[in-house]
Amino acid sequence: xxxxxxxxxxxxxxxxxxxxxxxxxxxxxxxxxxxxxxxxxxxxxxxxxxxxxxxxxxxxxxxxxxxxxxxxxxxxxxxxxxxxxxxxxxxxxxxxxxxxxxxxxxxxxxxxxxxxxxxxxxxxxxxxxxxxxxxxxxxxxxxxxxxxxxxxxxxxxxxxxxxxxxxxxxxxxxxxxxxxxxxxxxxxxxxxxxxxxxxxxxxxxxxxxxxxxxxxxxxxxxxxxxxxxxxxxxxxxxxxxxxxxxxxxxxxxxxxxxxx
Amino acid sequence: xxxxxxxxxxxxxxxxxxxxxxxxxxxxxxxxxxxxxxxxxxxxxxxxxxxxxxxxxxxxxxxxxxxxxxxxxxxxxxxxxxxxxxxxxxxxxxxxxxxxxxxxxxxxxxxxxxxxxxxxxxxxxxxxxxxxxxxxxxxxxxxxxxxxxxxxxxxxxxxxxxxxxxxxxxxxxxxxxxxxxxxxxxxxxxxxxxxxxxxxxxxxxxxxxxxxxxxxxxxxxxxxxxxxxxxxxxxxxxxxxxxxxxxxxxxxxxxxxxxxxxxxxxxxxxxxxxxxxxxxxx
Ligand SMILES: Nc1ncnc2c1ncn2[C@@H]1O[C@H](COP(=O)(O)OP(=O)(O)OP(=O)(O)O)[C@@H](O)[C@H]1O
Ligand SMILES: [Mg+2]
Numbered sequence: 125x126x127x128x129x130x131x132x133x134x135x136x137x138x139x140x141x142x143x144x145x146x147x148x149x150x151x152x153x154x155x156x157x158x159x160x161x162x163x164x165x166x167x168x169x170x171x172x173x174x175x176x177x178x179x180x181x182x183x184x185x186x187x188x189x190x191x192x193x194x195x196x197x198x199x200x201x202x203x204x205x206x207x208x209x210x211x212x213x214x215x216x217x218x219x220x221x222x223x224x225x226x227x228x229x230x231x232x233x234x235x236x237x238x239x240x241x242x243x244x245x246x247x248x249x250x251x252x253x254x255x256x257x258x259x260x261x262x263x264x265x266x267x268x269x270x271x272x273x274x275x276x277x278x279x280x281x282x283x284x285x286x287x288x289x290x291x292x293x294x295x296x297x298x299x300x301x302x303x304x305x306x307x308x309x310x311x312x313x314x315x316x317x318x319x320x321x322x323x324x325x326x327x328x329x330x331x332x333x334x335x336x337x338x339x340x341x342x343x344x345x346x347x348x349x350x351x352x353x354x355x356x357x358x359x360x361x362x363x364x365x366x367x368x369x370x371x372x373x374x375x376x377x378x379x380x381x382x383x384x
Numbered sequence: 385x386x387x388x389x390x391x392x393x394x395x396x397x398x399x400x401x402x403x404x405x406x407x408x409x410x411x412x413x414x415x416x417x418x419x420x421x422x423x424x425x426x427x428x429x430x431x432x433x434x435x436x437x438x439x440x441x442x443x444x445x446x447x448x449x450x451x452x453x454x455x456x457x458x459x460x461x462x463x464x465x466x467x468x469x470x471x472x473x474x475x476x477x478x479x480x481x482x483x484x485x486x487x488x489x490x491x492x493x494x495x496x497x498x499x500x501x502x503x504x505x506x507x508x509x510x511x512x513x514x515x516x517x518x519x520x521x522x523x524x525x526x527x528x529x530x531x532x533x534x535x536x537x538x539x540x541x542x543x544x545x546x547x548x549x550x551x552x553x554x555x556x557x558x559x560x561x562x563x564x565x566x567x568x569x570x571x572x573x574x575x576x577x578x579x580x581x582x583x584x585x586x587x588x589x590x591x592x593x594x595x596x597x598x599x600x601x602x603x604x605x606x607x608x609x610x611x612x613x614x615x616x617x618x619x620x621x622x623x624x625x626x627x628x629x630x631x632x633x634x635x636x637x638x639x640x641x642x643x644x645x646x647x648x649x650x651x652x653x654x655x656x657x658x659x660x661x662x663x664x665x666x
Contacts, residue, residue: 218569219568222568232559249569
């Protein structure tokens, strides 16, 4: 059912197919946390999916799993990302991660490398790009996110907003087919949120994105779908107008009342 | 009293206490001791310098072996693989948990033969030969002796370096490894290009301490007959019936090497732009 040509009529390819994903963390001798308890998500090319939900509902865990940073429990249903089967131990996870871009809440720039080196490192090491080519392409991307003038600076000289824009450019340097964002503006001062959302809005026109966010304005405006999670499961999944305007599940309503 | 004055007063008091203590020690020293610096420098000092050459050589070779070995063992301790972790743990416990003097004895008397240390020892002696001849070292170095000394010092130091490396790696924020892996880097590439360069900056000061300890610990090689600085000093004491001159000079020589080592590492820290977090503010 979940294989790539399940629906030959669909023009757009499915990039993410997750079914019944489970993740259990052992936090003590006999204490476990079910971070994901049967998570389902399908994303097709070109979609912008915003993932919302209360703290601890499993949003980060789900996102990290799509990038093979977290391994699903063995009894999970299915997980295919960009055509790779992430439940198959034979899959080359490094290759999956190289094709999926990820942006973190706390930027995680490499502090010992200049901004341009942050961008050039992975293309050089993973794709074998020539240093000069990697830097040239890096400069292009810095131009695109509006901070080409900081190319030679170490990351700690940048503002939070600039750091996050560098982090986005760094992920783009690998030419990902899918971008994952985990609360990209949550660590920013309010006046810097706008510049990062602007970059993401630009990007949304030509990229498939899954964005964990508390920026409901952004979700309403940019998302093609909003997914509400609670207690490790998807509770509601639909276009932003429906999820924000007429949520069908009481838990969604309660959550939205709190954050809106 | 103003702050500046109070600080000055404290500083003067500390200096006065140090100088006073030194004066007391000198005054109470055995004044009947007949210093013979002239004789010492004419007849005996060159023996200490020969010992110094060997001390520097053995320390340097041990350091060059201990550093990569320590890094590998330290990384084993942070590895995912339980076998690697056990190996790292075992290595550190064995070499850190027994006295170096005992280890030197075991390397020389027990392990050197079965492990064929004479071969690498002969190679090392041959490699150092031209240097020693140029520097006028008269003693012949026994291959097994120097090999056992280097093996003991290198493994001992590596066990400490491994723990320093492990602490350094574990002090790097998890997000660094995740960001590197999320870009498609392998675990090895992430270690090599992201984690270790950052860890190295943090562990330079304790690494310097370890290198200094290694130089001092090389004196234990005298128990298996290596003519390094401490052994040479004992020979001079026995041959010349002098004690103050050779031991004071030897202390100064060790101190000299280690101050140079410290200054070298300080420069390296500056070059690498080691973060100055937590330093005093004017
Ligand atoms: N490494 C871990 N070890 C143990 N428990 C974990 C771990 N990571 C996450 N959890 C737990 O799993 C649950 C889901 O966490 P997750 O980080 O995915 O939530 P989230 O929706 O991203 O929350 P937030 O909005 O606060 O970021 C939480 O209860 C969390 O405490
Ligand atoms: Mg989270």
